[in-house]
Amino acid sequence: MYKIYINETPLLLVNTSELNTLPKFDGEILKARYSGKAKFLLQYIDMLEKSRRFEAVILYANDEKELFKAFKAHFQIEKAAGGLVFNERKEILFIFRRDNWDLPKGKIDPGEGKKEAALREVREETGVEQLELGKRIMKTYHTFRKKSGKRILKKVYWYKMQTTDSKLVPQAEEDIEIATWMSLDAFFGEKRVVYKNILEVLAQGS
Numbered sequence: 001m002y003k004i005y006i007n008e009t010p011l012l013l014v015n016t017s018e019l020n021t022l023p024k025f026d027g028e029i030l031k032a033r034y035s036g037k038a039k040f041l042l043q044y045i046d047m048l049e050k051s052r053r054f055e056a057v058i059l060y061a062n063d064e065k066e067l068f069k070a071f072k073a074h075f076q077i078e079k080a081a082g083g084l085v086f087n088e089r090k091e092i093l094f095i096f097r098r099d100n101w102d103l104p105k106g107k108i109d110p111g112e113g114k115k116e117a118a119l120r121e122v123r124e125e126t127g128v129e130q131l132e133l134g135k136r137i138m139k140t141y142h143t144f145r146k147k148s149g150k151r152i153l154k155k156v157y158w159y160k161m162q163t164t165d166s167k168l169v170p171q172a173e174e175d176i177e178i179a180t181w182m183s184l185d186a187f188f189g190e191k192r193v194v195y196k197n198i199l200e201v202l203a204q205g206s
Helices: 016-021 038-050 064-072 114-126 184-188 196-205
Strands: 002-006 009-015 029-033 056-061 076-086 092-097 100-102 105-107 132-145 151-162 176-182
Touching: 002 038, 002 064, 009 016, 009 038, 009 064, 016 056, 038 056, 038 064, 038 132, 056 064, 076 114, 076 196, 092 114, 092 184, 105 114, 114 132, 114 151, 114 176, 132 196, 151 196, 176 184
Parallel strands: 002 132, 009 056, 029 056, 076 151
Antiparallel strands: 002 009, 076 092, 076 105, 092 100, 092 176, 132 151
16 A cells, blocks of 8 residues: 555555554545556646545545556656654654645755665754664655646655754754754643644654
8 A cells, every 4th residue: 555645644555455454543544446547646736736525535446556657657756765763761853844844854865875874854844863763664656737737746755863952953954943852741642733744753663
């Protein structure tokens, strides 16, 4: 199964055999069989970009890898890496950027490894230098459009990290207003605007 967030709604691309094992959703969902035609996918992509009517959209096929391949053909792919960073008090390093709470992450440079990129991006975006890399947590996918109108599919590799370095310097050039340590209880103790894929990273890695 592949989960891609489009306009904060999850699009699930699944194998037909997985349909009975999918998570339950409380809201309205849309489910359809992939027809094998590219225009079929575009109509769902366009719908999701314009509306948040459904809690989830599920597209299924006998070969979900081929379905994902067809989906990717409509996008320019960008790869990124980031970190779920813990300090000695088990607090998490959060950033606030463009009106959303987030975790530090960024593009993987040409020739750069995923782990190296994750460490570099955390250092650059938050000022933390002493980082110990842990295991990979998961991959997330989300889409957005550039000003040119080009559709981007971003694949982000997330790693768990540890540090004893408490000095934080938010990277203003990347529109980061705040870099701060918070426990999960403190983070969820207030209403915050946070991307759903970030919530998944927190759930998987905490």
